Amino acid sequence: MPSKMKTCEDYRVSLMDAAASDAAPSHELSLHLDACLACSRAFAEEKQLFGAIDAGLRAETNAKVPTSLLPRVRAQLNEQPVPRHSWVPVGAVVVAAVALLAVIVFARGLGRESSGVDRDMQPRAKNAPPAAIHVASIADGPVKTASTTEKHNPSRPARNAQVTQAESLTVLISAGQKRAIEALVASVRQGEAKANIVLIEQTEASPQDTGVAPLAISPIELKPLADLSSESPLEDGKHGVEEFEQF
Amino acid sequence: MQELALIQPGRSAEEEFAQEAAAVALRREFEERLAECGPLAYRVARGVLRNSADAEDVAQEALLRAYRRFERLRDRARFRAWLVRITFRLAIDRVRSSKRREVRETLWSRSAPRPSTEDIAANSEFQTHLDRAMEELPEKQRLVLLLAAMEGHSLEEVAETLGLPVGTVKSRLFFARKQLAEKLRCHRK
Numbered sequence: 001m002p003s004k005m006k007t008c009e010d011y012r013v014s015l016m017d018a019a020a021s022d023a024a025p026s027h028e029l030s031l032h033l034d035a036c037l038a039c040s041r042a043f044a045e046e047k048q049l050f051g052a053i054d055a056g057l058r059a060e061t062n063a064k065v066p067t068s069l070l071p072r073v074r075a076q077l078n079e080q081p082v083p084r085h086s087w088v089p090v091g092a093v094v095v096a097a098v099a100l101l102a103v104i105v106f107a108r109g110l111g112r113e114s115s116g117v118d119r120d121m122q123p124r125a126k127n128a129p130p131a132a133i134h135v136a137s138i139a140d141g142p143v144k145t146a147s148t149t150e151k152h153n154p155s156r157p158a159r160n161a162q163v164t165q166a167e168s169l170t171v172l173i174s175a176g177q178k179r180a181i182e183a184l185v186a187s188v189r190q191g192e193a194k195a196n197i198v199l200i201e202q203t204e205a206s207p208q209d210t211g212v213a214p215l216a217i218s219p220i221e222l223k224p225l226a227d228l229s230s231e232s233p234l235e236d237g238k239h240g241v242e243e244f245e246q247f
Numbered sequence: 248m249q250e251l252a253l254i255q256p257g258r259s260a261e262e263e264f265a266q267e268a269a270a271v272a273l274r275r276e277f278e279e280r281l282a283e284c285g286p287l288a289y290r291v292a293r294g295v296l297r298n299s300a301d302a303e304d305v306a307q308e309a310l311l312r313a314y315r316r317f318e319r320l321r322d323r324a325r326f327r328a329w330l331v332r333i334t335f336r337l338a339i340d341r342v343r344s345s346k347r348r349e350v351r352e353t354l355w356s357r358s359a360p361r362p363s364t365e366d367i368a369a370n371s372e373f374q375t376h377l378d379r380a381m382e383e384l385p386e387k388q389r390l391v392l393l394l395a396a397m398e399g400h401s402l403e404e405v406a407e408t409l410g411l412p413v414g415t416v417k418s419r420l421f422f423a424r425k426q427l428a429e430k431l432r433c434h435r436k
Contacts, residue, residue: 017425053431056374057392059374060396061393061397072307076307
C-alpha cells in the first residue's frame with residue numbers, strides 16, 4: 001500500500017524539532033530539504049534563530065566575573081559569626097530544663113507525702129521552720145521566681161520585693177523533704193545518679209531569709225493527777241479539739 | 248542548708264579548642280569552594296538579572312547565605328548544586344521585588360543602577376526580547392537553559408549539578424529552546 005505523500009507542512013514540525021535539538025535532521029527530512037528549497041530556507045532560518053538565542057544566552061551567562069566579587073565576599077565572611085553546631089546549646093538547655101522540672105516535681109511529691117503522713121504522726125512538726133532549698137538555674141536571663149509558702153499564706157507579710165529581685169526559684173520544704181533532697185544530692189555526688197547538678201553551700205542562710213517564724217514552744221505546766229480528776233470531761237474534750245485544730 | 252543549682256555543662260578548654268579548630272577548618276573548606284564556585288554564582292545571577300551590579304549583589308548574598316549554612320550541608324559534594332539553587336532563587340526573588348518596586352515608583356524618581364559597557368553591548372533589541380522571553384519560561388527550564396549556556400558545562404555536568412537524569416535535562420532544554428523560538432520568531436535578526 002503506497003504511503004501518502006508528505007507535504008512541506010508535514011515536515012515543518014520535524015524541521016523545527018531538529019533545529020531546536022541541535023541535532024542532524026533525519027534521513028527522510030534531509031532528502032526533503034535537498035528537494036525543497038522553501039523548507040531548506042526555513043530550516044536555515046530556524047537554525048539561525050537558535051544560534052542567536054544561544055549567543056544571547058552565552059553573552060549573559062559567560063559575562064566576565066567582576067574582580068571585586070571574591071574580595072567583597074571574603075570581607076563579609078570576616079564579619080560573619082563563626083557557624084557552630086546549634087544542637088549543643090539547645091541540648092544543654094533541654095537537659096537543664098528537664099533536670100529542673102524533675103527536682104521540682106520530686107520536691108512536690110515528697111511534700112504531699114509528708115503533709116499526709118507526717119502531720120498525723122508528728123503534729124507539732126507543722127510549726128517547725130521549713131528548710132529552704134534554692135533551686136536555681138544559672139541561665140543568662142533572670143528566672144521567674146515563686147515561693148510555695150507565699151501561695152499558701154497570702155495573709156503573711158509580703159516578701160515580694162525580695163522574691164522578685166532574687167534570680168533563683170525558692171522552694172520551701174519540710175525537714176523530711178530536705179533529708180530526701182540530701183539523699184539525692186549524696187547519690188549525685190557518689191555518681192549513682194546522673195544529673196547536671198552542682199551543689200553550693202549556702203553560708204548566709206538564716207530564718208529571716210525564709211520569712212518563716214521560728215518555732216515557739218510555751219513552757220509546759222505540770223499538774224498532779226488529783227487536780228485533773230476534778231476537771232469536767234467536756235472541758236477536757238473541748239480543749240483537745242482546740243488543740244487539734246491548731247494542727 | 249544546701250543550695251541546688253542547675254547549670255549548663257561546663258565546657259573545658261579542650262572542647263573550646265576543638266570547636267575553634269573545627270570552625271577554622273570549616274572556614275578554610277568554604278574558602279576553597281568560594282574560589283571555585285563564586286564565579287558560577289555570579290553567572291547564574293547574571294543570567295537571571297542581566298545586570299552586573301545586581302548580579303554581584305545577589306552572588307555575594309548567596310555565598311554568605313551558603314557560608315552560614317555550610318556546616319548543615321551533609322554532602323559537601325553537593326555544594327555546587329546547592330549554591331546554584333540558592334543563587335537562582337535569590338535572583339528570581341530580586342527580579343520579582345524590583346518589578347513590584349517599578350510599579351510603585353514613578354519613572355522619574357527611579358534610580359536604576361548604571362549599566363556597564365557589557366550591559367549596553369548586550370542590550371540589543373533582540374537581546375531585550377530574549378530576556379523577556381526567558382522571564383516567561385518555567386523556572387526549571389530556565390535554570391537548565393542558563394547552566395547549559397555556560398562555557399564548559401556539558402549536559403552531563405548540568406545533570407550532575409542539578410541532580411537530574413541527563414534525559415530530563417535534555418528534555419527541559421529542548422522544550423525551553425522551542426518556547427523561546429516561538430516567542431522570538433517574529434523578532435529574529
